[in-house]
Amino acid sequence: xxxxxxxxxxxxxxxxxxxxxxxxxxxxxxxxxxxxxxxxxxxxxxxxxxxxxxxxxxxxxxxxxxxxxxxxxxxxxxxxxxxxxxxxxxxxxxxxxxxxxxxxxxxxxxxxxxxxxxxxxxxxxxxxxxxxxxxxxxxxxxxxxxxxxxxxxxxxxxxxxxxxxxxxxxxxxxxxxxxxxxxxxxxxxxxxxxxxxxxxxxxxxxxxxxxxxxxxxxxxxxxxxxxxxxxxxxxxxxxxxxxxxxxxxxxxxxxxxxxxxxxxxxxxxxxxxxxxxxxxxxxxxxxxxxxxxxxxxxxxxxxxxxxxxxxxxxxxxxxxxxxxxxxxxxxxxxxxxxxxxxxxxxxxxxxxxxxxxxxxxxxxxxxxxxxxxxxxxxxxxxxxxxxxxxxxxxxxxxxxxxxxxxxxxxxxxxxxxxxxxxxxxxxxxxxxxxxxxxxxxxxxxxxxxxxxxxxxxxxxxxxxxxxxxxxxxxxxxxxx
Amino acid sequence: xxxxxxxxxxxxxxxxxxxxxxxxxxxxxxxxxxxxxxxxxxxxxxxxxxxxxxxxxxxxxxxxxxxxxxxxxxxxxxxxxxxxxxxxxxxxxxxxxxxxxxxxxxxxxxxxxxxxxxxxxxxxxxxxxxxxxxxxxxxxxxxxxxxxxxxxxxxxxxxxxxxxxxxxxxxxxxxxxxxxxxxxxxxxxxxxxxxxxxxxxxxxxxxxxxxxxxxxxxxxxxxxxxxxxxxxxxxxxxxxxxxxxxxxxxxxxxxxxxxxxxxxxxxxxxxxxxxxxxxxxxxxxxxxxxxxxxxx
Numbered sequence: 001x002x003x004x005x006x007x008x009x010x011x012x013x014x015x016x017x018x019x020x021x022x023x024x025x026x027x028x029x030x031x032x033x034x035x036x037x038x039x040x041x042x043x044x045x046x047x048x049x050x051x052x053x054x055x056x057x058x059x060x061x062x063x064x065x066x067x068x069x070x071x072x073x074x075x076x077x078x079x080x081x082x083x084x085x086x087x088x089x090x091x092x093x094x095x096x097x098x099x100x101x102x103x104x105x106x107x108x109x110x111x112x113x114x115x116x117x118x119x120x121x122x123x124x125x126x127x128x129x130x131x132x133x134x135x136x137x138x139x140x141x142x143x144x145x146x147x148x149x150x151x152x153x154x155x156x157x158x159x160x161x162x163x164x165x166x167x168x169x170x171x172x173x174x175x176x177x178x179x180x181x182x183x184x185x186x187x188x189x190x191x192x193x194x195x196x197x198x199x200x201x202x203x204x205x206x207x208x209x210x211x212x213x214x215x216x217x218x219x220x221x222x223x224x225x226x227x228x229x230x231x232x233x234x235x236x237x238x239x240x241x242x243x244x245x246x247x248x249x250x251x252x253x254x255x256x257x258x259x260x261x262x263x264x265x266x267x268x269x270x271x272x273x274x275x276x277x278x279x280x281x282x283x284x285x286x287x288x289x290x291x292x293x294x295x296x297x298x299x300x301x302x303x304x305x306x307x308x309x310x311x312x313x314x315x316x317x318x319x320x321x322x323x324x325x326x327x328x329x330x331x332x333x334x335x336x337x338x339x340x341x342x343x344x345x346x347x348x349x350x351x352x353x354x355x356x357x358x359x360x361x362x363x364x365x366x367x368x369x370x371x372x373x374x375x376x377x378x379x380x381x382x383x384x385x386x387x388x389x390x391x392x393x394x395x396x397x398x399x400x401x402x403x404x405x406x407x408x409x410x411x412x413x414x415x416x417x418x419x420x421x422x423x424x425x426x427x428x429x430x431x432x433x434x435x436x437x438x439x440x441x442x443x444x445x446x447x448x449x450x451x452x453x454x455x456x457x458x459x460x461x462x463x464x465x466x467x468x469x470x471x472x473x474x475x476x477x478x479x480x
Numbered sequence: 481x482x483x484x485x486x487x488x489x490x491x492x493x494x495x496x497x498x499x500x501x502x503x504x505x506x507x508x509x510x511x512x513x514x515x516x517x518x519x520x521x522x523x524x525x526x527x528x529x530x531x532x533x534x535x536x537x538x539x540x541x542x543x544x545x546x547x548x549x550x551x552x553x554x555x556x557x558x559x560x561x562x563x564x565x566x567x568x569x570x571x572x573x574x575x576x577x578x579x580x581x582x583x584x585x586x587x588x589x590x591x592x593x594x595x596x597x598x599x600x601x602x603x604x605x606x607x608x609x610x611x612x613x614x615x616x617x618x619x620x621x622x623x624x625x626x627x628x629x630x631x632x633x634x635x636x637x638x639x640x641x642x643x644x645x646x647x648x649x650x651x652x653x654x655x656x657x658x659x660x661x662x663x664x665x666x667x668x669x670x671x672x673x674x675x676x677x678x679x680x681x682x683x684x685x686x687x688x689x690x691x692x693x694x695x696x697x698x699x700x701x702x703x704x705x706x707x708x709x710x711x712x713x714x715x716x717x718x719x720x721x722x723x724x725x726x727x728x729x730x731x732x733x734x735x736x737x738x739x740x741x742x743x744x745x746x747x748x749x750x751x752x753x754x755x756x757x758x759x760x761x762x763x764x765x766x767x768x769x770x771x772x773x774x775x776x
Contacts, residue, residue: 121537374618411523440484
């Protein structure tokens with residue numbers, strides 16, 4: 001038979017195990033609202049049974065020796081987390097895209113009565129009115145001032161787009177910093193977790209912390225992770241390379257842009273992202289960092305290119321008709337817009353026109369003796385106003401239709417992005433619910449567990465007091 | 481499925497936000513009165529709305545052109561009518577003056593009348609609209625006709641040209657709005673001037689013969705010119721009427737596309753408000769008591 005105090009030891013083990021279980025339950029309850037916390041549960045196992053060592057065992061046989069906590073495990077679904085990491089960066093990309101497209105459409109402010117398209121139509125109807133009375137100075141002044149308003153409208157739109165681009169660029173540096181901080185922290189945690197696992201214990205809270213860092217990182221960049229057998233988490237930047245491998249992290253850096261993209265030549269004022277010590281720019285997309293780069297280089301740049309194309313067409317078409325015509329002072333070859341200003345940012349009315357309205361060409365011919373055109377000859381002005389109906393030379397759509405194309409493309413992209421954002425939110429919400437279902441604390445569960453462990457603890461304590469009584473009875477009886 | 485406390489709250493928050501977002505959108509439509517506030521609301525509609533806006537601007541411009549052109553034509557018409565009146569009176573005087581029994585003094589008196597008529601007619605032909613001479617062809621800053629007398633012979637010279645002033649009165653359609661003074665009028669003035677000269681020189685045979693014929697021929701030419709102006713006036717008036725209809729149509733198309741139907745918008749808003757309030761009250765109830773409240 002086992003010794004006298006055998007039962008007390010068994011009860012003691014029970015007491016300790018239940019107390020440990022209550023400690024874990026209390027830890028869960030304390031962290032019920034901690035973001036990223038995975039509930040922990042105790043694995044109770046019977047301890048090795050005692051038996052009488054002999055060649056010929058006799059007696060009842062193996063007697064149980066109680067219970068112990070074999071491990072504390074955390075409830076965690078890796079598969080769901082992989083999906084959440086992917087969805088976070090995709091959602092950030094779509095959200096940034098949607099916000100950017102909304103901002104861009106506010107620049108144009110169409111369709112309203114104060115939008116960009118009104119500037120265009122006002123300019124051309126001013127030419128039509130001038131054609132009716134070419135020698136009327138007030139009509140000339142209207143054309144000049146509408147032209148200036150149109151040029152300024154283009155300048156302002158280009159300025160707003162460029163400043164949006166610069167804003168995105170400024171954020172690139174900040175995101176790179178955040179990525180570096182997080183990857184460094186993950187690598188540090190990897191080291192600690194590997195060490196703890198080496199001693200045979202479960203670093204549950206450290207792993208939770210690492211998962212929180214990973215979630216933060218997934219918002220900023222498009223990363224994938226794999227768990228190594230030794231417990232370390234390797235994190236890779238999709239399409240670029242490893243960020244964290246074991247206990248080392250690879251830092252990112254920014255260098256001046258030296259590569260032309262599909263949209264524009266290299267812009268040294270902007271930053272490219274590289275791994276520290278290298279010079280090959282990384283092609284990133286997804287997450288806030290990838291989104292900033294995509295907005296800067298593709299979305300906003302694409303808009304700037306479209307606007308520049310429209311400005312170029314307006315300037316070229318108007319100037320080519322203008323320069324072939326004659327002003328009321330007989331001047332010819334005077335462009336309406338500054339010839340070198342063919343982008344939206346540089347478009348401007350020729351100062352020669354603004355200083356001398358008579359230079360505005362309205363007539364198609366002059367009297368050879370006087371060098372002046374007939375006062376009622378408004379043919380050239382008519383031709384310019386007809387750019388409202390006819391495509392410019394070499395073009396297939398009118399200038400207004402080109403602008404409408406810009407707006408409707410913007411609208412389609414914006415609508416698409418909004419839909420994607422809403423869908424993404426729904427998917428993310430479902431994934432988070434799934435993860436929460438596995439990992440989050442349910443107070444009902446914890447409190448019913450608490451009752452269970454409390455009762456078991458009380459019972460074990462009671463057992464000890466009964467054994468105590470029994471033994472003291474025995475001592476009394478036998479001792480006299 | 482295991483439900484955790486965080487899950488329920490997260491779901492409640494998500495629903496509240498989604499409903500609030502919908503409510504905000506309905507409110508925007510109601511506040512602005514427009515269905516299309518940004519291109520993303522309706523990309524194809526936005527482009528169509530811009531097209532309509534542009535057409536409206538063009539049509540308004542054509543409307544201004546049409547009324548300006550109408551006034552120009554009416555000025556021309558008045559001028560030609562006055563010239564016609566003078567011509568008719570001159571013919572009467574020509575019939576009078578063709579009598580060989582008149583004395584030279586009487587002939588001089590009639591000549592003086594005719595001279596007066598000529599001046600009146602030339603002044604009428606030099607009519608202006610908005611500071612521009614309507615009968616000078618292209619040279620609208622030059623008076624079309626001037627009377628000169630040299631060596632006792634009166635003649636009228638035409639100082640304008642015969643170029644047309646073309647205007648676009650509707651998309652792609654040009655119209656010549658002017659009648660150059662070189663049409664019909666030089667004949668008229670030549671006939672009257674010749675009458676005056678012949679009266680002054682007492683050539684009654686010419687007066688009752690070639691002068692009378694010339695006056696009649698000139699009259700025919702003038703009537704043709706007047707008819708042309710009249711036709712143009714009719715054409716412009718019909719263009720104006722078309723423009724008015726077009727303006728109404730464009731306005732109503734634009735409104736259908738862009739403006740919100742206030743009844744529908746208000747109903748939408750109320751509906752979403754009710755949904756949002758339901759979500760709020762459900763969220764309040766979802767923060768249930770836990771088991772702990774019941775354990776003593």
